[in-house]
Amino acid sequence: MELTKEQIKYIDHHLENEGIKYWDIRIEMIDHIVSDIEKNAISIDFKKELATSLKRIGSKGTLKNINTIGWKNTNAKYRREYGKGIVSFFKSTKNIVISTFSVLIYYLIAEYFSFKIFKNISFALIFLPLLTFLFQSIKQIGKKYGRSVNLDYGTTYFLFAFLMIGTPIQFLKYTSETNQKWILLILIPLYFIATYSGFKLYKKAIHKIEKMKSEMKL
Known part of the structure; x- marks a missing residue:
């Protein structure tokens, strides 16, 4: 599954809305998430695959903990x-x-x-x-x-x-x-x-x- 520019922008906005306020932390996360989805996706449902990918990186309903880990x-x-x-x-x-x-x-x-x-x-x-x-x-x-x-x-x-x-x-x-x-x-x-x-x-x-x-x- 290859993501489009619009889908990548969606990931960026989603991360920001979920508490990832530093853009450079988001960039690193986006690279990881895009790579993960394109490699491990088992369906063409983008939002479902995004949710699955976020769970794999440790999200439990909110990304603020990941943001904290990132700046630490x-x-x-x-x-x-x-x-x-x-x-x-x-x-x-x-x-x-x-x-x-x-x-x-x-x-x-x-x-x-x-x-x-x-x-x-x-x-x-x-x-x-x-x-x-x-x-x-x-x-x-x-x-x-x-x-x-x-x-x-x-x-x-x-x-x-x-x-x-x-x-x-x-x-x-x-x-x-x-x-x-x-x-x-x-x-x-x-x-x-x-x-x-x-x-x-x-x-x-x-x-x-x-x-x-x-x-x-x-």
Whole structure:
């Protein structure tokens, strides 16, 4: 049984109405369902075969549980990739050299400038990646990516380091200037490494979304 374009569109609308709100999760499900129906159909009753296929993938009257499983699996994948990105950063000689040079400059600022100037520079460095995020967000305007699970998690891990650094920064005021200086000397380089990994993951997410969009037009 070979499905028509109208039948495939029907599957898409059905999945959306049943709770699959992320279009990229729907695309992956549609590919699986279409393949399953075309391979295993025993009748020409499309709606009956669709219901049977949905049961085979775990639907029990609603697809919201499958939607939840879909975004949880995507999150797990992005979390693994985020960790791998941080590890791979240290495997690059170029990254090590640039990082060492940057940390050295940062250390010299801490040593030869007043603590106030050093602290202001540190806070400026924390907010600097947000300019990149703002620029990327502006680039997205008009591209109509829609509600995408890949975009959501790509964005989440891009901003993850920024969201996490807030807690230790809040406790700096309760310690001495010397301790604050050393904490920042350790924290800021790690923050940039984590943000760099998040940015690369974000770019991968955008690339995947654009590839899926392009394939949908073929």
